Amino acid sequence: MKKYVTEYRKKTTSELEKEKINLNGEINKLKIEWGVNKPKDTNVIANKLKKLSVLMTILSEKKDLDKLESKK
Numbered sequence: 001m002k003k004y005v006t007e008y009r010k011k012t013t014s015e016l017e018k019e020k021i022n023l024n025g026e027i028n029k030l031k032i033e034w035g036v037n038k039p040k041d042t043n044v045i046a047n048k049l050k051k052l053s054v055l056m057t058i059l060s061e062k063k064d065l066d067k068l069e070s071k072k
Helices: 002-009 013-036 044-071
Strands: none
Touching: 002 044, 013 044
């Protein structure tokens, strides 16, 4: 997860928003496929959810920082 944190911290908020939408789409697609055909790696959805939670945490941090900077 540390790799994702450094990767996400370098991106802008708009790039993170796009990444969030893509990850949500991937997770939904995997959930649908799970019902039809179970994958060999059963941790795929859990790993994507963890990645999404890291992304959303960093995104909220960046938004808070932007709000603080705009108040100055």
